[in-house]
Amino acid sequence: HSLRNIDELCASIVRSHRETSQYRVEELQALRWKLFSREEIQTYQSKSVDEMWQHCAIRLTDAVQFVVEFAKHIPGFRMLSQNDQIALLKTGSMEVVLVRMSRFFNTENNTVFFDGKFAGTEVFKSLACGDLIAAVFDFAHGMCALKLTEQQIALFSALVLINADRPCLEDRGKVQRVQRSVELGLTHILHRDNQESLMHKLYQRMAVLRSLCSLHMEKLRWFSQRYPLTAHSLFPPLYKELFASEAELLPGTTH
Numbered sequence: 709h710s711l712r713n714i715d716e717l718c719a720s721i722v723r724s725h726r727e728t729s730q731y732r733v734e735e736l737q738a739l740r741w742k743l744f745s746r747e748e749i750q751t752y753q754s755k756s757v758d759e760m761w762q763h764c765a766i767r768l769t770d771a772v773q774f775v776v777e778f779a780k781h782i783p784g785f786r787m788l789s790q791n792d793q794i795a796l797l798k799t800g801s802m803e804v805v806l807v808r809m810s811r812f813f814n815t816e817n818n819t820v821f822f823d824g825k826f827a828g829t830e831v832f833k834s835l836a837c838g839d840l841i842a843a844v845f846d847f848a849h850g851m852c853a854l855k856l857t858e859q860q861i862a863l864f865s866a867l868v869l870i871n872a873d874r875p876c877l878e879d880r881g882k883v884q885r886v887q888r889s890v891e892l893g894l895t896h897i898l899h900r901d902n903q904e905s906l907m908h909k910l911y912q913r914m915a916v917l918r919s920l921c922s923l924h925m926e927k928l929r930w931f932s933q934r935y936p937l938t939a940h941s942l943f944p945p946l947y948k949e950l951f952a953s954e955a956e957l958l959p960g961t962t963h
């Protein structure tokens with residue numbers, strides 16, 4: 709990899725991140741004090757569990773669509789087989805959504821951008837998964853503490869996605885080569901910003917992301933057993949494709 713290649717790789721990942729980031733950080737900075745009223749919070753809290761889950765699943769699926777677009781412009785991602793691209797998105801898209809969400813987090817009042825305003829954890833009470841929500845907010849706090857630039861977030865997001873350790877990859881070697889080039893890009897960016905010390909902190913963040921996503925899958929299993937109809941027929945197809953395991957997709961399977 710000549711330096712020129714690495715510069716080009718970083719530039720295309722940063723451009724793709726910017727073009728697929730659903731909301732711009734500057735836009736949301738202007739909204740950071742737009743909070744939900746007591747009545748609006750009451751409305752969210754009086755939603756049934758399956759109604760609120762469906763509400764979130766739809767927004768999560770929207771966010772994932774933008775991550776799929778982001779992935780397609782990571783140099784090397786499209787060289788991978790269709791199955792490997794799907795396998796990486798199946799396990800990585802939620803993690804990138806959570807990294808992106810942390811950019812829309814206000815650490816001063818512990819609120820996150822949701823449905824057009826900034827929401828505290830109490831807005832998500834009817835999801836009945838307070839531990840997952842608390843963990844999502846903690847993760848966002850931890851990401852904000854690193855004060856990453858948009859360029860650093862772009863390269864970190866690409867590294868979260870291109871992970872050769874993911875399960876059921878056909879050509880692990882090929883994914884490893886793409887992962888190594890993205891790693892070179894991230895270290896290049898951090899070196900240029902004189903922040904190499906961030907690298908091990910980012911690897912720690914990736915470990916937290918993995919535990920967050922397994923907690924989400926655990927909650928999804930609980931939810932789809934408790935509300936099979938909603939999970940099987942009311943969740944967006946892409947959500948089911950990415951997050952529900954095959955076993956859950958075939959209705960009537962016993963666990």
Ligand SMILES: O=S(=O)(c1cccc(C(F)(F)F)c1)N1CCc2ccc(OCc3c(Cl)cncc3Cl)cc21
Binds near residue numbers: 761763765771832
């Ligand atoms: O709904 S969001 O706009 C949303 C926005 C901010 C905070 C949350 C929440 F909730 F994370 F604090 C939800 N959206 C876009 C980004 C995102 C990530 C996960 C998500 O949902 C996963 C989920 C959870 Cl974490 C718990 N129970 C059911 C589901 Cl499906 C939704 C989501």
